[in-house]
Amino acid sequence: MNKRFQDVLNDCDYFLRNNPKEVIIMRLRNEKSGGQEIGAEEFRRRFNWYMDDPSMHFCPLFWTNPDWPTLGQGRGKVVLLTDFSHDWTTLKWDKHCKIQDDYNVPDDEKKKAIIACFDAAWFDQTTSQMFINFTSTAKGPIPEPSIGAQKIFPSVYAYLEPRKAQRARFGVVAMDFPNYRPDIMNLLIDKNFV
Template sequence: MGIARRELLTWGAGLAAGAVTGLALPGSARAAAVATTPRGLPTDSWMSRLDAGVSLLDLTIPGTHDSCCENPAYGTEWSHTQNWGLPQQLTEGIRFLDIRCNGLQGAPDELGIYHADAYQHLRLQDVLDQCRDFLRTHPGETVLMRLRNERAGGQALDDTEFMRRVDHYLDALGYRGLFHFHGWPTLATARGKVVLIADFANPWDLIDWSSGENGYFDTQDLWQTGGLDPLGTKGGRIVAQFDKAFANPSYPKMFVNFLSYAGGYWPRTSSQSLMDRTVYPYLSARTQQRARFGIVPMDFPDLHVNVLRMLIDKNVVQNLA
């Protein structure tokens, strides 16, 4: 069954309070035009309905992989992972962004958004401005951002230069106040902020990314493997990570479970297969389970809206199983 993966400048009828975990009832009705999840959460402001004292570690946070890779003309179809731009991703409930940068040619202090060495015709300031605009109009939300030194092609930067340019954005360009920097916060602390996750060398005691496991993360990111059924292997890894997260609700690290896979498939093809064979059946069979699955990045959420909304609802459903 099918379920409805980067240009330069240019809530909620049907939810009884006793059936909801960590949910604050809204003070007013939502506009009819706002998209909602099956349990009535508005996708643009679902975090604002949660208890302010909850830690980000206790949430399920849908995200995107290679978040800015919208146009196959900026690379190839191999690097095409998203159809929605960042503003629509945020409006639809995505709260983790995977932002990958190299140096920007002709701009010695700036960072451009890249997929490997393919420039996506966006600058880091464009991404940050879009996040800031969204958070100004949705102050109850937060955005988690993996900021990665892509280290690719002629615009690759060494550790020192990448960090210098990040510092330029924080101070010279005035973005420091947009960010939360140190340790996993509660929603009360994170609201209105971008939680910075550093996938670049730094001495600043930031939340440091890991594609495996470190003091902050436990990550499943199998993007390539061998064997006769690599997508079956990837699906098994996805299920194992979901099960591990469900079985360890007090785990002191952030789980990450990438639903994306490359390994010789078009991103759209692998995404559709994994959703149909593994992800949708797993989540659909467990709609009455609350779970803190952590960060769940995916390709093409516009093609898998049911999965996206089931993930959001994991934050409010009572655990009946």
């Protein structure tokens, strides 16, 4: 998707104005790819411009605090998870999160990594870090990457379904092609009401 950061922020602002009880968690990093690759210093300069310039009207949109907000504090905000060096007070991707993102491994290893992250979240309900568990894999053939999801999702369901009545916090479960298994999404959403 070729969107400028300002366009993304405009979309976030529009969404949150129309859904003020929602929270957006946004990872921000320099991908250093594409036809307009920029260096680290220029990336920082552009980020600072969005954060500094009051005419941009985006500063009130951001949660700028070194700790995770409660749901009440985060409502109507974009909680930034920055993955680059800068001087602003934001949550940091590698400091405030426990991340499983093994995407280019064999299917069996990916399944084990997902389960290990679920287990870690299950047994550590007091950590101040957010668990982020990616179910995506790069092992599907192009243009059918959904094949990887179809192989991985049964093990995700097999883990979550027996625990559906048990109170737990699993953090963020990032899914490509969730439409293949809406039952998994429902299991995760229902965790909010156990």
